[in-house]
Amino acid sequence: MKIFLDSADIGEVEKWYQTGLIDGVTTNPSLIAKSGRDILQTIKEICAIVKGSVSAEVTALDCATMLKEADRFLSLADNVTIKVPLTPDGLLACKTLSDKDVSVNVTLCFSAAQALLAAKAGAEYISPFVGRLDDIGYDGLTLIGEIVEIFENYDFATNVLAASVRNPLHVVECAKIGADVATLPPKTLEMLYQHPLTDKGLKSFMDDWQKTGQSIL
Numbered sequence: 001m002k003i004f005l006d007s008a009d010i011g012e013v014e015k016w017y018q019t020g021l022i023d024g025v026t027t028n029p030s031l032i033a034k035s036g037r038d039i040l041q042t043i044k045e046i047c048a049i050v051k052g053s054v055s056a057e058v059t060a061l062d063c064a065t066m067l068k069e070a071d072r073f074l075s076l077a078d079n080v081t082i083k084v085p086l087t088p089d090g091l092l093a094c095k096t097l098s099d100k101d102v103s104v105n106v107t108l109c110f111s112a113a114q115a116l117l118a119a120k121a122g123a124e125y126i127s128p129f130v131g132r133l134d135d136i137g138y139d140g141l142t143l144i145g146e147i148v149e150i151f152e153n154y155d156f157a158t159n160v161l162a163a164s165v166r167n168p169l170h171v172v173e174c175a176k177i178g179a180d181v182a183t184l185p186p187k188t189l190e191m192l193y194q195h196p197l198t199d200k201g202l203k204s205f206m207d208d209w210q211k212t213g214q215s216i217l
């Protein structure tokens with residue numbers, strides 16, 4: 001499973017990309033707003049740091065303007081993925097762009113029916129939001145499973161990019177289901193490392209090693 005960093009914070013992108021664990025980056029208007037920086041400059045800088053897909057989300061709601069915004073993003077770097085909302089205009093923009101071999105990430109997906117349309121529109125990625133479905137009492141992971149099953153039935157090329165991933169259980173279950181990508185905010189990534197028995201075991205090893213009085217170097 002590929003892991004993308006879900007952030008528009010340049011410092012976080014640099015920090016996490018240096019771990020070698022990150023395969024791409026996703027941003028959205030809220031993350032750009034949170035960064036407090038210019039969107040075009042931010043996307044350009046992230047694309048220069050990360051070799052993989054960098055999702056830049058359009059802010060227009062009509063197809064024609066989405067396509068103009070997409071052209072601006074595409075002029076910034078070769079690894080830009082255009083992110084569009086799962087709306088009629090968003091899918092029309094997706095089809096137009098994908099017909100020209102432009103990488104498109106269709107976001108704000110909350111149903112398998114929506115995902116089916118995005119696949120038919122030629123999306124490279126579909127972003128179902130796991131956590132936000134959980135927030136309203138649905139099981140977001142069930143949606144991931146439905147989409148993976150449908151895409152396998154028809155051999156759609158669209159990658160399932162699990163988004164709104166809030167904790168390690170989400171990540172593990174997405175991997176077990178077979179999501180192609182999970183995009184994780186830094187705080188979720190940090191959680192993946194952590195286990196109390198690892199900390200306890202390492203302390204025990206170090207305490208015992210200290211008693212030997214030895215050193216390797």
Ligand code: G3P
Binds near residue numbers: 006026129165183
């Ligand atoms: O990529 C979408 C993600 O940023 C949304 O996450 O936790 O706000 O639902 P969240």
